[in-house]
């Protein structure tokens with residue numbers, strides 16, 4: 364077989380051949396397609412919207428597009444066989460929730476809402492011909508939504524030293540992207556026998572700003588409960604813990620005084636993953652074990668689409684170049700962005716928080732914007748909000764939280780942000796958190 368040819372799996376083949384729900388056993392022989400083959404032929408004149416990435420943002424957009432544009436042909440492309448939730452995954456690390464709580468079937472919502480789900484790798488785009496290149500072939504679109512989340516920018520630490528990157532990914536996984544690293548980290552925590560566990564935090568903007576501190580608290584709780592002679596050293600590039608500064612500082616001091624040390628202004632300068640040494644702007648450290656989170660950037664698909672923003676000096680910002688109120692690319696209004704890969708919104712606060720809450724909200728907004736365009740109506744600019752609950756104690760279960768509200772400043776016309784920290788840890792916030800996740804999962808996972 365030619366290297367560029369490949370055998371596609373029966374479900375993908377059914378989709379490729381446009382067979383939709385045709386029983387698989389009726390397909391006699393596997394088909395050989397090349398990445399240049401056109402797959403998923405169009406049905407009549409229905410508007411086709413292709414969504415790349417089936418996480419919090421992409422799955423929400425898929426549901427609402429089907430509801431708001433009933434004659435639409437919506438295709439969701441996702442590399443993973445099942446959905447994995449970032450929210451609640453810190454709690455899963457120490458068994459507060461089980462795997463079935465964070466890991467879900469994706470075919471059920473696809474069937475319920477009537478969109479096509481294809482498990483494939485998005486590999487690039489031919490935007491001049493409105494085509495997505497996937498591992499299974501080329502797919503046409505009228506509108507494209509990029510919702511692939513983030514990538515780990517290890518090259519910021521290691522340049523093109525692939526050996527160091529691979530070693531770090533394998534031995535000190537960041538576990539911030541839905542993939543097998545989540546299981547590797549859980550195993551690491553279960554097997555931790557003691558010593559210094561270093562956590563590097565990425566510089567802002569990064570995925571879910573309060574959640575690395577939540578992770579530190581819950582691992583510290585595990586260390587305390589099991590009387591492991593271990594310490595956690597949080598190396599934070601920021602000058603202070605943020606958001607929920609007071610809530611976290613109090614939790615570190617009152618619950619984990621001998622376990623957690625937070626080191627501010629600790630931007631990684633040199634990292635030797637083989638000899639377990641790290642040099643930061645706040646000093647040099649050795650570690651026995653680590654969770655090494657490199658800087659975050661928009662997922663590869665935004666780079667492949669050539670839609671990364673540039674700063675005043677012409678350097679890539681690392682995030683999508685987009686209209687801050689309408690969420691489409693500045694240079695191509697048939698391409699929309701949803702979720703963590705989005706670019707900056709405002710001079711006042713920079714990016715919307717890279718959270719599941721915002722991804723879900725913007726997924727709905729973008730579906731509505733596209734529906735307005737398809738029906739020839741004026742597109743209304745809408746604003747999201749954000750809400751994040753963070754567990755700091757597991758016995759009793761107690762949480763803190765942060766809320767962000769947005770409005771347009773009438774004088775400048777720019778979006779401004781108000782941040783409200785809930786610093787006092789309570790059991791009531793745990794109840795609110797579980798009610799929040801239930802509502803969100805029922806919104807886009809149909810459970």
Ligand SMILES: Cc1cc2nc3c(=O)[nH]c(=O)nc-3n(C[C@H](O)[C@H](O)[C@H](O)COP(=O)(O)OP(=O)(O)OC[C@H]3O[C@@H](n4cnc5c(N)ncnc54)[C@H](O)[C@@H]3O)c2cc1C
Pocket residue numbers: 415416417418419420421440441442443448449450451452453483484485486510511512513538539540541570571574662663664701702703704717718719720721722750751752753
């Ligand atoms: C530990 C942790 C705790 C968190 N806690 C919270 C919380 O309490 N509250 C909250 O609101 N948010 C929280 N978040 C953040 C939340 O998970 C993200 O903000 C959210 O998932 C963003 O949604 P998204 O759709 O942009 O990205 P994702 O949900 O990551 O979805 C992107 C999808 O695109 C797929 N993809 C990427 N590239 C390709 C490709 N080339 N081909 C095919 N598929 C591709 C990925 O497999 C993935 O499924 C947390 C995150 C973590 C890691």
